[in-house]
Amino acid sequence: MYKFMLFNYTFVVFFILLFVIDSLQREMTSLGRIQKSLLNHDLHTTTHNSELECKEDYVKCVNDRRCIPKFLWCNGEKDCKDGSDEKMCLCLDQIDNNKICDGRFDCFNGEDELNCFGCGNNSFSCLDWTRRDPKGMCVSLSRRCDGVTQCPNKKDELDCSILTPSLVNQDTVINYKYKDGYFFKNWKGNWYPVCPETQTWASDACLEVTGSLSSEPPTITVNMNIKKEKRNLGPYITMMPWGQVRLLNDCFAEIAFVLCTNQKKI
Structure with missing residues (x-):
């Protein structure tokens, strides 16, 4: 009986640790995407606007002499008059962190579900926290929606x-x-x-x-x-x-x- 309780306790602790590690990975991924988006913005800034310097934690709009706070960049609303704050956004810049590795594909190329739960950059996990399904396995993105069910929960064909x-x-x-x-x-x-x-x-x-x-x-x-x-x-x-x-x-x-x-x- 003691061994059975110890096994269950170890199983629960393992999945809690897996969830915490995955949450940290999502936060780091989101920060990396925002930094990349801001870098791309600076590279595309036009010459006539290049002399404009923004305060710390502000970024320049491309075609108008204006700086906006970083947290307004890629927030789904046009804050620059030219709309440049929303034109150069990746999908991962536009979705909430809780939608990354949540078991449902929200990005057109599926990048929000790749590299999750220990799977590689070109594969997604069958793991689904919402259904409490512990039978996680990795499936190549190229096998999604191919008419052949790979995941026990049929996630790859949804x-x-x-x-x-x-x-x-x-x-x-x-x-x-x-x-x-x-x-x-x-x-x-x-x-x-x-x-x-x-x-x-x-x-x-x-x-x-x-x-x-x-x-x-x-x-x-x-x-x-x-x-x-x-x-x-x-x-x-x-x-x-x-x-x-x-x-x-x-x-x-x-x-x-x-x-x-x-x-x-x-």
Whole structure:
């Protein structure tokens, strides 16, 4: 009985230490990202503004003669008139520390979940503190959303579709709450814009974001603004008639825009 209690005590202490170490790593990572962002800001400061010197704990805006406090840099709000304090921000600069290594991918490239719980720079952990699942294992980012479950808690196959109100970039913070928007799908660790002819995927995406089945398929429209802007978001992703996933260099510059809010629930 004494040995059993000692084993349980040792097990609990081990996971407490693991949590404390990981929290310290997140704080250090966040500070490093902020310092890197500030350094990039100084390197990109324009010549006509170069003679402006800011007080300690202040940084210069790029195109206007103004200094702002460091804590306002990359805080999600435009504090410089030219918006330069928000234009050169990495995803990790924009999210809260409690979202780093929390078990859910918030950054477009997944960097907030890499190098966590002892995993490497290109892998993420199946460990999920919210579900108290101690069966942690490391999975390569390239095996995320590949259609094959690796994690016991199926974490690697969750959140593989997003709808966004605007076109995204590599430093975008992912928001899973939207029920209408441009359709992006993750495939083997990378996000791709989805071609319009993907009704099955659109239905799956609506089920994922609404949490309920529908008696009718979602509405898919084609965005034409990409053609007007002459933007190429490729490669694009699509599903072939026989079920094979394929990446295309061109989808006629079109991306699916999915509407889930007009569906009728079963």
